[in-house]
Amino acid sequence: MPLPDTMYCAQQINIPPELPDILKNFTKGAIRTQPKDLLLWSAAYFSALSKGECLPVKDRLEMNVATQKTDTGLTPGLLKTLHKQLSLGQTCSKEELQKKWLGLCLPKEQLESMLALGGFTSEIKWLEFFALGCSSLGGTLMSSMKFACEILTEDEEGGPARIPFSTFVKLYTFLANLDGDIPQDYIDNFLSSLQPVMELQHGMIKPLDFIHRGDMSSTD
Incomplete structure (x- = not known):
């Protein structure tokens, strides 16, 4: 029925x-x-x-991605x-x-x-996977760290993109060790060279502080 x-x-x-x-x-x-x-x-x-x-x-539309026809x-x-x-x-x-x-x-x-x-x-470990994600975006170690700063920063868009130096050390060390071609003494010396800048900025670091220092990143 x-x-x-x-x-x-x-x-x-x-x-x-x-x-x-x-x-x-x-x-x-x-x-x-x-x-x-x-x-x-x-x-x-x-x-x-x-x-x-x-x-x-x-947070916002990525115009360069939205206009592409293939999956990026x-x-x-x-x-x-x-x-x-x-x-x-x-x-x-x-x-x-x-x-x-x-x-x-x-x-x-x-x-x-x-x-x-x-x-x-x-x-x-989330920060390690996040670092690997930045590496897939950046190609080189320094550009990967720049992406990390821009994504993690609490500064306004267009600002210095600062992040805590302790976070930078964890991300950088993981990627540098994963690379396998960067000697440990270079990693230690590079991080030590950033200490004075970090102390002046109350424990923070920004891309302009390191982007031109990491010549070894070309070995990525």
């Missing part, structure tokens, strides 16, 4: 008052992030929203989003990283390559 047709009137449809703002924020987030797979990204977005987690949304993989904006999502603890699980990575529609092959290169297993 067929079910009777159900008639609805405007009074029967209850629309939550917060729905317009939810849809507005979702639309803005999609425009800024430009996900390759809108359906996959939307599922990640509303899953994070329902759990009160950091949303998979870029990781970008500074996407790496910054991943950092916001996964940096609350010092470590994250491989499963959680995979979930956030795929939620941003990033290539699975790129993630697998980075995990293999860094020798990461089930539990991942």
Whole structure:
């Protein structure tokens, strides 16, 4: 027996008052992030929203990426989003990283390559993976560290892009050791050469302090 047709009137449809703002924020987030797979990204977005987690949304639109026709993989904006999502603890699980990575529609092959290169297993030190992400963006050690400063800084856009020297040391040391061609005494001497600058800047370091000092980075 067929079910009777159900008639609805405007009074029967209850629309939550917060729905317009939810849809507005979702639309803005999609425009800024430009996900390759809108359906996959939307599922990640509303899953994070329902759990009160950091949303998979870029701070701003990356115009040079949005106008490209091919998948460019990781970008500074996407790496910054991943950092916001996964940096609350010092470590994250491989499963959680995979979930956030795929939620941003990033290539699975790129993630697998980075995990293999860094020798990461089930539990991942986030700053080390972040450093590897900067390396995939930068190409050379110094340009990788410049990306790290620009992504991690709390300075306003266009500012000096300062980060704590202690954070710089962790990122630089990991990448330099991963390179394998940079002698330990060079690493130690390079970091020592930045100490006076760091002390003048109350424990902070910026790209202009180191970008022209790391000649050995050409061996990346």
